[in-house]
Amino acid sequence: MNNRFIKKARRGVIAVVIGTGLALSVAGCSGGDGDDGKSESSASASKDSGSNPSAQEGSDEPLAELKGEEGLILKLTSAQRDEGGFVTVSGELKNDGDEPARVSVRTAGDETEIIRHGSSLGGATLVDSTGKKRYYVLRDTDGRPLTTTNMPRIKAGDVVPVFMQFPSPPASVTEVTFQLPTFASATIAISG
Incomplete structure (x- = not known):
């Protein structure tokens, strides 16, 4: 193949990806009351009056509460390291x-492989500032992120449980910075 054909094909693919992304964005923001017949669990949680995330250990308190757009709050309740070499971060989105x-x-982040599989929390990362490494959400063999996917419209006051799975930093690393696009960052403790 010649270079001209490759460049032309690449431009076409980029145009299709951008067009699809814009169409999905517009469709996601379009009307509808969000009542798709699915029931969502509800739980009471205290309202956080500040916008600063807090790191807490050894109690029923969350590891961190991160403020996002449109009144969304991500409460991280655990970051558990397992023997298989993974860290699972769990919490709830209110x-x-x-x-x-x-x-x-x-x-969902900006990686094509993750975006291709729909809405998710696939853009989350854990940052080890001492080891100067960033850990991305793991994927299965089909490229789907190992995280909560197909995020629903969340009614006012409702809570949705979420999780994200990452490769484990070295055992000596006990604190990392959790980052998710559109939410504040926070330092969280890894247990296990």
């Missing part, structure tokens, strides 16, 4: 606003 809210498509 709509603390007065209106139904959608989780931004930006939370």
Whole structure:
């Protein structure tokens, strides 16, 4: 193949990807009351008055509460290291606003392989600042992120359980910075 054909094909693929992304963004922001017949679990949680995330250990308190867009609050409840070499971060996503809210498509990150599989929290990372390494959400053999996917529209006051699985930093690393696009960052402790 000649270079001209390759460049032309690459431009076409890029145009299709951008067009599809824009179409999905517009469709995700379009009307609808969000009542798709699925029931979502509800739990009471205290309202956080500040925007600063907090790191706490050894109690029923969350590891961190991160404020996002449209009144969404991500409460991280555990970061558990297992013997298989993984860290699973669990928590819940609450709509603390007065209106139904959608989780931004930006939370999936910008990797084509993850975006291809729909809405998710695939853009999350753990950063080990002492080891100067960033750990991305793991994927299965089909490229799907090992995280909560198909994020629903969250009604005001509702809570959705979430998880993300990462490769484990070295055992000597007990604290990392959790990052998720559109949310504040926070330092969290890894247990196990």
